[in-house]
Amino acid sequence: MANTASEGSTPYKHPYHLVDPSPWPLLSAFAGGALVSGLIVWAHGGGLWLVLLGALAVLFCMAGWWRDVLKESRTPGLHTPVVRIGLRYGMILFIASEVMFFVAFFWAYFHFALYPEHVSGAETAIWPPAGIHTFDPFHLPFLNTMILLLSGCTVTWAHHALLHNDRKGLVTGLALTVVLGISFTMLQAWEYASAPFAFSGGGVYPSTFYLATGFHGFHVIVGTIFLAVCLVRAIRGGFSAERHFGFEAAAWYWHFVDVVWLFLFVAIYWWGVGEIAHH
Incomplete structure (x- = not known):
């Protein structure tokens, strides 16, 4: 171990x-x-x-x-302790690179949202473009927001339990976080299936929407797998209060995913809302 x-x-x-x-x-x-x-x-x-x-x-x-x-x-x-410090620096730099990865998507979205006259072929300079119906931000998007915020609480609970040698709390917190991550992915798939705009050929709004939220969804899947591996290790007794960098890295990554979603919810679903589609 x-x-x-x-x-x-x-x-x-x-x-x-x-x-x-x-x-x-x-x-x-x-x-x-x-x-x-x-x-x-x-x-x-x-x-x-x-x-x-x-x-x-x-x-x-x-x-x-x-x-x-x-x-x-x-x-x-x-x-060794020196190696573990290097692993922490590596994870921090990796998350920093991921931040810049999403900055590019937000840059593209805000460019057209703030300067809709730059949208090619648009008859009127409005955002969202004419004819685009958007999601109700306080329907599925808000539910997914609550799910991710709750998952941030459960993974923090698991970390706290590990530091206090509470094995049951560690396993329970990690298991709940994995379940919540899977739930988020399933709800996002449902959201995509009922989207009022096409995945391709629908113009700049669907392109920026699916690019930003789709890559975030991919990161949620990666983070869920990451935490599931930690769950298996926790069940097998692979972590201790002194040595658990693998779990720390997964928790850092998961909190990063949570924060990105909050920015997506506020910027794309709420601030960028247009005429809401009714199902």
Whole structure:
């Protein structure tokens, strides 16, 4: 287990971890490329076979890579205090890069929302464009907001329980967070299925809407898987109050996903509301 690794038995003369050669970075690059290519083909009317193949390849690479990282964390002397600090810096920088990733989507949305005269082919400079019916922000979007806010509370509860060696609270909090993450994804899929505007060919509003909310939904799925792995590790006793960076990283990522959704809800669903579609 991760909490039984010895700090003083490192086989190296330094506190750093030199990783072994691994096939996962290269395989993950090809798997991710296949998934994105499949999404592009599907968005242009093609089949789903490449999407499914890419998704399975990505899941395979995630499982293999994470298995190796967990094996390293259980190997005495590898994840020293210096290495764990580096892991924290790496996760912080990764989340910072994700922030800039979403800044690009918000930039695109606000550019056209604040300057609707820049919308190509628009007869009148209004936002949302003429003919676009939007979601009622206090229907499914508000429910999903409450779900994510509650999930932020449950993952914080799990972290607090871990710090106080409350194994039952840790497992319960993580399980509830995973259930809430799955619920959010299911409700967003329902929302997309009932959307009053097309996924493709509908102009700039659907493009910016699906780009921002769709990538956020993808991050929710990734975060849910991340937390599900932590749940399995917690059930097996893989965390301790002193050593649990894997769980911390998942919690940081989940809080980031929550904050992004709050900005999406306020900017796109609430501030950018137009004529509401009635179902």
